[in-house]
Amino acid sequence: MCRKVLARNEASGPQAVPVTEPIRNTRRILSRDQHSISRKQISDNALKVLYRLNKAGYEAYLVGGGVRDLLLGRTPKDFDVATNATPEQIKKLFSNCRLIGRRFRLAHVVFGRDVIEVATFRGHHHQVNTSKHVASQSDEGMLLRDNVYGTIEEDAERRDFTVNALYYSIKDFSLHDFHGGLADLERGVLELIGDPETRYREDPVRMLRAIRFAGKLGLKLSDRTAAPIAELAPLLQDIPAARLFDESLKLFQAGDGLPTYQLLRQYGLFAPLFPQVAELLTPAGNSPFERFLESALANTDQRVAQDLPVTPAFLYSALLWGVVEQRHRQLSNESGLPPQDTLQIAINDAIESQIRTLAIPRRFTTDIREIWLLQERLPKKSGKRAERLYTHPKFRAAFDFLELRSRVDGRLKELVSWWQAYQDQHGAPPRHAHHDSQDGEAQSADDASRPARRKPRRRRRRPAGGGQ
Structure with a gap:
């Protein structure tokens, strides 16, 4: 896996970034010649969003799974953007933007079927839930203290896994690693940010996400990330059944269903x-x-x-x-x-x-x-x-x-x-x-649980002249 995270300088060839043990809670910045991500690998629509935000004076970063997958040599499913611009400021910049979400406001910049999700940097909660029960949940089974904006450092700390706390800056094409995510990718380890028990109690679905990423990326859960899962697995019973259905589709229909099933069994989930x-x-x-x-x-x-x-x-x-x-x-x-x-x-x-x-x-x-x-x-x-x-x-x-x-x-x-x-x-x-072997009803994990849209009913026109 190390070779996929190597920088590639066309003049001097591959350059290894020395990595030993993970560096936690320390911002590490790699210049363009120290990492392997190229703008050629990023979708044109994502680049349009990044450039416009940057030109308007805002910070703009490609973030999360898109950065992680590019470093692993994979083709990202989608590209997400993080910025210090508020949702309202983002909407002013893009006429093709719609704001969604109540728990945490997000901007979706729409290019036909391609949607670039833009999130404002998230800040810290004013209060951390340390009780033995999941409390203060929304109907979706999530804690309700998320609509707080902050700095990029706070945003990185709020992310779930170190390999998802990687930021690619469009300003100077640098790569920002806040919690040792690069080292974890090279070690083949999935590491949770923060105290695992606290993070799982905040949202028990994080345990399923840990399994999903491990199965998808071929990573091994670190000992500390895995340790609380067996005890906390029953907390999934508190999650609404509709949300668990959505999560199950992501677990089993993303192309890594068999290894994911084996990991779910291994960890009691x-x-x-x-x-x-x-x-x-x-x-x-x-x-x-x-x-x-x-x-x-x-x-x-x-x-x-x-x-x-x-x-x-x-x-x-x-x-x-x-x-x-x-x-x-x-x-x-x-x-x-x-x-x-x-x-x-x-x-x-x-x-x-x-x-x-x-x-x-x-x-x-x-x-x-x-x-x-x-x-x-x-x-x-x-x-x-x-x-x-x-x-x-x-x-x-x-x-x-x-x-x-x-x-x-x-x-x-x-x-x-x-x-x-x-x-x-x-x-x-x-x-x-005639149907395909899977019934010809291909649906993504995100939209498979949505109700089918009804076609609007047409009103019958009355004949001219007052006919009945």
């Missing part, structure tokens, strides 16, 4: 998110369901890497399948009801239990139900049944789910081969019924 699933997990982690789940997560990661669509419905179908299977078997043995009925009851039980923890929107649970119910129908392919199933809107997703199941249950391989041959023989299903 999987059970608070999926309590009924956690009851099925084994110490060795090699039960048929666990192997199926890992295969499904690896499949999703592969699709993200290939820039193919993924959908929460397919993901949650896999995550909760073991629960449905077990309950289905139990009801079949005890109730004497037809398999379709016991499966329906098992599905209802699994979803109703899960949405108490993660508020999965109904538009996804509807698709989840269809994928599961079709698992019972796919073996019944005689007569006209195969033709009807083939034209079902969720056939493709259900078939791919069946194929994943067959990877750990050899008894299903013959059924998968039959349906594959059927598809080869009959060609693509009707257009309305």
